[in-house]
Amino acid sequence: MIINFSERAHNHNWDLDPIVRSLLDTDFYKLLMLQFIWKHFRDTRVTFSLNNRNHKFRLAEMIPREAVIAQLDHVKKLRYRKSEMIWLAGNTFYGTRGIFEPAFLEWLENDFALCDYHLAERDGQFELTFEGSWISVTMWEIYALSILNELKTRAALKGMSEFELDILYARAKTRLWGKIEQLRDVPGLAVADFGTRRRHSFLWQEFVVEAMHSELGAAFTGTSNTFLAYKHDMEAIGTNAHELPMALAAMATNDEELKASQYRILELWQQTYHGALRVMLPDTYGTTQFLQHAPDWVADWTGQRVDSKDPFIAGDEYINWLASRGKDPRTKLLIASDGLDVQTILSLHAYFSGTVAPGVSVRDFRSASDFLDTRKWHLDRRIRFSAGWGTLLTNDFRDCHPRSEGALEPISLVCKLTAANGYPSVKLSDNYEKASGPTELVEHYREVFGLAGISRIPIVV
Amino acid sequence: MIINFSERAHNHNWDLDPIVRSLLDTDFYKLLMLQFIWKHFRDTRVTFSLNNRNHKFRLAEMIPREAVIAQLDHVKKLRYRKSEMIWLAGNTFYGTRGIFEPAFLEWLENDFALCDYHLAERDGQFELTFEGSWISVTMWEIYALSILNELKTRAALKGMSEFELDILYARAKTRLWGKIEQLRDVPGLAVADFGTRRRHSFLWQEFVVEAMHSELGAAFTGTSNTFLAYKHDMEAIGTNAHELPMALAAMATNDEELKASQYRILELWQQTYHGALRVMLPDTYGTTQFLQHAPDWVADWTGQRVDSKDPFIAGDEYINWLASRGKDPRTKLLIASDGLDVQTILSLHAYFSGTVAPGVSVRDFRSASDFLDTRKWHLDRRIRFSAGWGTLLTNDFRDCHPRSEGALEPISLVCKLTAANGYPSVKLSDNYEKASGPTELVEHYREVFGLAGISRIPIVV
Structure with missing residues (x-):
């Protein structure tokens, strides 16, 4: 040596x-x-x-x-x-x-x-x-x-x-590979990496993203990480986030302007990008009220990202809303990005992209593990579903520590x-627990926007 | 870089x-x-x-x-x-x-x-x-x-x-670590590496042995590999093998000499090593006949290695035989070395070293998984059991291949x-399937030594 x-x-x-x-x-x-x-x-x-x-x-x-x-x-x-x-x-x-x-x-x-x-x-x-x-x-x-x-x-x-580190990464790689194997060869699947902010480390995110890229082929649609997209010739993924409607709302001078700000920001966005990149994030002050009061042009947007609502419910709600506004949901995009892991991804994919054998309702996928068996359903999209996989893609080291310590849990x-x-x-979101901002102001926003469709779900990651 | x-x-x-x-x-x-x-x-x-x-x-x-x-x-x-x-x-x-x-x-x-x-x-x-x-x-x-x-x-x-190789070794390390965790903190356990001949590779054996050494402490009693013992300051383990009685038997000039050769070789061995290293391998021509006809001084030997008989049966047989020859089995050594994996090791260890709670027979360990829970039994040796762990320690890559190919199965x-x-x-062994030598000669040996205690067990590794 x-x-x-x-x-x-x-x-x-x-x-x-x-x-x-x-x-x-x-x-x-x-x-x-x-x-x-x-x-x-x-x-x-x-x-x-x-x-x-x-x-x-x-x-x-x-x-x-x-x-x-x-x-x-x-x-x-x-x-x-x-x-x-x-x-x-x-x-x-x-x-x-x-x-x-x-x-x-x-x-x-x-x-x-x-x-x-x-x-x-x-x-x-x-x-x-x-x-x-x-x-x-x-x-x-x-x-x-x-x-x-x-x-x-x-x-x-x-x-x-050094030896414990070796075991740690061996276990994490084994877990990652197990996930990739479950996703491989699933017809029509679309998954992207959304895991930059909560990653275990830069080098681990790079490893994960390269593994997904090489093993999932077209089903891996890209990464939200611009540097990795640049370095490895992948698609860079993402459009916009809560800070835009939140800032506009904060600066609103009266309740009417406040309520309108969530659409005003979309109007500005579509002007800026000439009609490209029209994926909205309707949950800042509650998705249900957002869709209910939305101007008709909002239904022309390409899709929405679901960040704080149960994505099964949010998807159905969006599909119904699109139909009520005379749009074909099958041309639209539904991106889930909140606390996903491989089971939920497969389940959502089947729920929105699959037709089940006669006698079995597509809703059964929500609880059953039938969705794992792609022979049990065939591709028939209700909407174009895509998974934005974050923390549990780039930071799943749960139980990988050789001394079983919890310090590597994602936070x-x-x-x-x-x-x-x-x-x-202020942010209200579709999850009551995820609201942020000064308490009194949150209350005021809740009066203005209402509580339609808001639920309480424990925060995962 | x-x-x-x-x-x-x-x-x-x-x-x-x-x-x-x-x-x-x-x-x-x-x-x-x-x-x-x-x-x-x-x-x-x-x-x-x-x-x-x-x-x-x-x-x-x-x-x-x-x-x-x-x-x-x-x-x-x-x-x-x-x-x-x-x-x-x-x-x-x-x-x-x-x-x-x-x-x-x-x-x-x-x-x-x-x-x-x-x-x-x-x-x-x-x-x-x-x-x-x-x-x-x-x-x-x-x-x-x-x-x-x-x-x-x-x-x-x-x-x-390179990526697939990385996953392969990550999986193998994860499996190895899982095995080590099952063996850790089991009271009174004794395990040695016997895996040189069928190892995946030299470097992998070295990794495995170092892992066992660092994690199991005194429960890892050493390695049969002399180079690894030398390189890493471990105990070198092992005494003798079938070739000794087989050669002596082959050169025997009549049936009486043939039958006596299995004891003659032990006599020579104890002379040579002045009474040290007295672990016998009684299965060359069948353990049952070996013990039955053995001269009394054979019961002075330190222990035996079980290589082709169900080690639960062989251990009981040896314990009973020692008692019948007036020896205390608790001072003697029983080494199992045939196709072991972690479950069998724990099961054998409990069977020979443990006493169960009242109302539960120690024999229940053979099928139950109670032996994994060391709180369910306490240390009370019937004999000093030691595991010689071979192929499934140093070459367990089953299902580790990322493309699920079988080429890494041990042979x-x-x-x-x-x-x-x-x-x-000729070798007869305690397993009818493991007999080797020219067919007619095997038949002749079977006439000389008999078939007492011989069974048919499929060969694992």
């Missing part, structure tokens, strides 16, 4: 093993939203705040503060590389070339900068906030989340021997818009 | 990736037997022949003949290294220093040489035979077996992508003594 002296010396002298390796290492929709914000809300000032919903993981006691600072500072120093800019300009996204305007790209390359961060500690948790112009704040969300999640991973790995860490131009922001 | 040019160039220029890296890479009992043969049968000429009991694996069609030749030739060129000789001379085996005589070690270092081999092909199988003086033939057994098994592994791995390959001084040799 010849020793690689340079490698060994290098390994012992690392100042920093960076978590975010490129500014492209973010969800693609953040870039689409950044351009949108840059065009329409350049002067809007916002606050984003980190929140760990799992109080039992006392992150500030697990992760050294200095490590957080070092990683955040590293991201602040990153710049877009020339080859990355050329890719953003020249690549085709969702079949469209030139989705990013030259002026935006020029700004991104020369003037884009992340705002300062504010880091404090309270009750064993980090209080991490970002305040500034929306265009300088918004990109922090994904960087901050993937940094904290990977630092939590590193803390959990710290006490393990429900979020980094959300909390204010726009000084007004606190 | 800095490229290691020398490593890369080296990797592309390998003439041979040797399977046997050291002459110590053999079962320890072969060395003990070699000294024994060197002392008493220096001029005896023998034949050893390879036999693949799994006819469906057509080895000669899977493995290139040139690869077999290259690996066998490589072993022929190996010599004992100075540090290895010093270890053999200075190390303590079974608590005894100086188990190898200086004159033997001198011969081993200066004059030991493997005989020539004869390689042919028939019906898709290799015909590999070794003929010469016993001291030049016997060591081929383990080298030949581990070479053919690893070449079979390499052939199976050849068509796999029942043996390399046995077939003649001594021109007389064909």
Whole structure:
């Protein structure tokens, strides 16, 4: 065995093993939203705040503060590389070339900068906030989340021997492969990686995404991670998120404007992208009220992403609503993205894409495991279903620790818009438990939007 | 990433990736037997022949003949290294220093040489035979077996992508870890690695043995592999094998001598090792007749290894026999070594070492899975049970192949003594199916030794 002296010396002298390796290492929709914000809300000032919903993981006691600072500072120093800019300009996204305007790209390359961060500690948790112009704040969300999640991973790995680490990853790979085998050869399946923010680590997400890409073929529709899409010639996936309607709502000056803001943002979006990228996220203030009061043009949108409602119910609701607005649901897209794992993905796929043998209702798929046997149903779409698979794709290390420790469990860490131009922001969502914002304001929003179709579901990941 | 040019160039220029890296890479009992043969049968000429009991694996069609030749030739060129000789001379085996005589070690270092081999092909199988003086033939057994098994592994791995290989080993490690977890913290357990000859590969055996060593503590009593014992400071395990009684039997000039030969060899052995290393292998011509007719001094031996009988039955038989000869079985050793896996190991351990709660017979362990729950019984030895875990420790890749191919299944390959001084040799064993030798001679041996206690059990591995 010849020793690689340079490698060994290098390994012992690392100042920093960076978590975010490129500014492209973010969800693609953040870039689409950044351009949108840059065009329409350049002067809007916002606050984003980190929140760990799992109080039992006392992150500030697990992760050294200095490590957080070092990683955040590293991201602040990153710049877009020339080859990355050329890719953003020249690549085709969702079949469209030139989705990013030259002026935006020029700004991104020369003037884009992340705002300062504010880091404090309270009750064993980090209080991490970002305040500034929306265009300088918004990109922090994904960087901050993937940094904290990977630092939590590193803390959990710290006490393990090389051998234990080997077993840990062997088990995680075995689990991943088991999932891939269940998804392989399922007719008409469409699955994308949505797991950047809560990933175990960058390198593990890369491994997972390459495995899915090589094994599932066309059924793997792409990754939300722009850097991985760029690095491995995959499709970059995603359109927009809650921060847009939330900011507009926060800045509304009366209840009428507040109620209208959820459609106003869609109007602005479709103008900006000339009718492309029309996947909506109707759950910010409740999907049922959103659809009920939506202007007719909303039914022209390509599809919707379901983020906080039971996706079986949300899909049926959307299908019925489309039919009531004279649209053919089979041409529309339904994306589920909340706490999915392989069983739910297969179940949803069968529910929305399959016809069962005579005598068996398609609804039986919801509880039965018949959907796993693709011979029991044949492809007959009610809507184009697609799974946005997040945490349980890129961070499923449950029970993989050789000493059965729980430190590798994924946690429900979020980094959300909390204010726009000084007004606190609110999200209600389809899940009562997921509402965020100051209590009184949440109550006010509930009066304005109502509680139709809102349920209580425990938050998974 | 800095490229290691020398490593890369080296990797592309390998003439041979040797399977046997050291002459110590053999079962320890072969060395003990070699000294024994060197002392008493220096001029005896023998034949050893390879036999693949799994006819469906057509080895000669899977493995290139040139690869077999290259690996066998490589072993022929190996010599004992100075540090290895010093270890053999200075190390303590079974608590005894100086188990190898200086004159033997001198011969081993200066004059030991493997005989020539004869390689042919028939019906898709290799015909590999070794003929010469016993001291030049016997060591081929383990080298030949581990070479053919690893070449079979390499052939199976050849068509796999780097990614598939990664998944394969992840699955095998996950399985291994699952086994280790079942064995961890079981009171009074004793398990040794007996898996050299049928291992997946040398490096995999090394991984497995290191894992067992680090995780099971004192419950892992050692490895039969002398090189691994030397390299990792473990106990080298093993005493003797069938070739000794088989050769003596083959050379017997009448039926009385034939029948006596099975005790004569033990007499010689205990003289040679001054009463140490007295673990017998009574099944060569049937355990029941062996015990029945054994001289009283045989009951002074430390223990027996069970190789072809149901170890539950064989253990009970031995315990009863010891009692009938006035010996306390709790001071004696029972080693099982045939086709073990974790369930059987735990079951046997409980059966021979445990007392069950009132109202539950210890025999219930044979079918129930109660033995897995160590709280259900407490340690109360009937005999000192020890597991010699072979193929399913070092070569359990069943269902690990990502494309579900069976090429990695372990096969029942043996390399046995077939003649001594021109007389064909016979083994009957406790399993009718495992008998070997020319049909007529087998029949004659069955007349001489009888069929008491012989059963038919399918051969596993």
